[in-house]
Amino acid sequence: xxxxxxxNLARTISRLEDNHRETVSRIIQLPLDRPQCHIIGIxxxxxxxxxxxxxxxxxxxxxxxxxxxxxxxxxxxxSGGAILGDRIRLNHLAQxxxxxxxxxxxxGNPGGVSRWVVTILRLLMDKGFDYLVVETVGAGQxxxxxxxxxxxxxxxxxxxxxxxxxxxKAGMMEIADIFVVNxxxxxxxxxxxxxxxxxxxxxxxxxxxxxxxxxxxxxEGCQQLVEEISSHHTYLVxxxxxxxxRRNAARFELVEMSSxxxxxxxxxxxxxxxxxxxxxxxxxxxSRLEKAYEAFxxxxxxxxx
Amino acid sequence: MxxxxxxxxxxxxxxDRGAKVVARTLRDAGxxxxxxxxxxxxxxxxxxxxxxxxxxxxxxxxSGAHNSLFPKVVSLLKEKGAEDIKVFGGGVIPDSDIPKxxxxxxxxxxxxxxxxxxxVAAVRxxxxxxx
Numbered sequence: 001x002x003x004x005x006x007x008n009l010a011r012t013i014s015r016l017e018d019n020h021r022e023t024v025s026r027i028i029q030l031p032l033d034r035p036q037c038h039i040i041g042i043x044x045x046x047x048x049x050x051x052x053x054x055x056x057x058x059x060x061x062x063x064x065x066x067x068x069x070x071x072x073x074x075x076x077x078x079s080g081g082a083i084l085g086d087r088i089r090l091n092h093l094a095q096x097x098x099x100x101x102x103x104x105x106x107x108g109n110p111g112g113v114s115r116w117v118v119t120i121l122r123l124l125m126d127k128g129f130d131y132l133v134v135e136t137v138g139a140g141q142x143x144x145x146x147x148x149x150x151x152x153x154x155x156x157x158x159x160x161x162x163x164x165x166x167x168x169k170a171g172m173m174e175i176a177d178i179f180v181v182n183x184x185x186x187x188x189x190x191x192x193x194x195x196x197x198x199x200x201x202x203x204x205x206x207x208x209x210x211x212x213x214x215x216x217x218x219x220e221g222c223q224q225l226v227e228e229i230s231s232h233h234t235y236l237v238x239x240x241x242x243x244x245x246r247r248n249a250a251r252f253e254l255v256e257m258s259s260x261x262x263x264x265x266x267x268x269x270x271x272x273x274x275x276x277x278x279x280x281x282x283x284x285x286x287s288r289l290e291k292a293y294e295a296f297x298x299x300x301x302x303x304x305x
Numbered sequence: 306m307x308x309x310x311x312x313x314x315x316x317x318x319x320x321d322r323g324a325k326v327v328a329r330t331l332r333d334a335g336x337x338x339x340x341x342x343x344x345x346x347x348x349x350x351x352x353x354x355x356x357x358x359x360x361x362x363x364x365x366x367x368s369g370a371h372n373s374l375f376p377k378v379v380s381l382l383k384e385k386g387a388e389d390i391k392v393f394g395g396g397v398i399p400d401s402d403i404p405k406x407x408x409x410x411x412x413x414x415x416x417x418x419x420x421x422x423x424x425v426a427a428v429r430x431x432x433x434x435x436x
Contacts, residue, residue, distance in 0.1 A: 003385040010358035081332035088342035
């Protein structure tokens with residue numbers, strides 16, 4: 001792809017982010033079911049080395065095909081602005097003709113990703129990218145939306161983040177298809193890897209998540225990670241599980257978009273004046289909302305027909 | 306629709322305090338700021354600006370190479386058909402160099418002591434002019 005292609009692609013993504021109706025309606029009709037494409041999610045706590053690891057992944061994956069990466073960072077809850085700094089780690093790949101990299105603000109969307117991610121993935125799939133990498137915001141224990149989007153979810157941990165109770169908790173630890181212990185040159189790396197192996201052994205599915213130890217800054221262990229990522233894709237295809245993943249992603253896309261519309265409407269409806277009313281008590285807006293909600297639910301049957 | 310800005314440091318100096326202060330200020334003004342870090346070539350900066358679909362690029366240079374690096378970014382944008390992306394600059398820049406930079410298409414030049422409010426207002430103005 002040349003600069004003009006990248007420019008058009010970049011502008012379409014901006015229009016999606018701005019909820020430009022004609023663009024959304026066009027892109028949402030593009031297929032999401034290309035099995036030869038691989039959607040790879042990278043998540044983990046802030047500072048774990050996700051972006052640096054992505055830099056290594058991109059340079060290896062770009063030898064096998066065209067790669068696009070979406071890198072999500074959080075928006076300010078106060079100003080709505082954002083510092084999108086993931087690109088710093090990708091600079092030497094910036095001019096690679098087979099790599100497209102785009103930073104996205106989460107625009108206040110909880111859960112670790114931007115609400116337009118799946119729709120953007122449709123567009124990238126249509127443009128012929130083979131590997132679609134999504135890097136989440138620096139995630140906590142419960143930012144797990146990436147698992148509804150990606151074919152393969154890679155959870156990046158680092159040594160010394162806590163004892164084995166941390167790995168027993170629900171949320172992030174359950175969504176990994178592959179675990180990475182990055183910064184594996186630091187003390188405690190083997191212990192963390194062992195704790196994660198125990199989590200992996202207990203996982204209920206047929207796929208037991210492998211644990212890779214990497215040093216993203218030097219590239220150590222990254223070859224093995226790429227191999228594990230590709231074996232997971234093969235596993236999904238061989239067991240007819242990929243279709244299920246994509247169906248989940250498409251459902252997630254619609255639910256995400258429509259709940260945002262609803263949420264926005266509600267915030268507007270319950271503006272300053274209503275806020276005053278609510279805080280003073282004496283009114284039951286909830287029952288009125290519930291009534292309105294019933295009517296809304298009835299009208300929904302038209303959508304799925 | 307938040308304004309998208311790319312803040313970059315072309316050339317070889319390692320002084321990024323100013324660039325980071327400007328990036329945070331623009332964030333606090335509600336803009337989405339892509340920060341690309343140190344030691345960027347004009348070609349890298351222009352490619353990033355295109356892929357990120359930014360409205361404007363801010364260049365910070367404290368090495369004295371602004372006379373060659375800033376205009377290079379503007380001419381590369383033109384070459385790639387992206388001349389609607391505006392470019393502003395800042396850093397240790399002698400007053401006598403400013404007219405030449407403006408002639409080369411740098412819309413604003415901010416030297417040490419510039420007020421952050423003015424930078425925010427200037428960025429808003431040039432992006433609105435574009436629309």
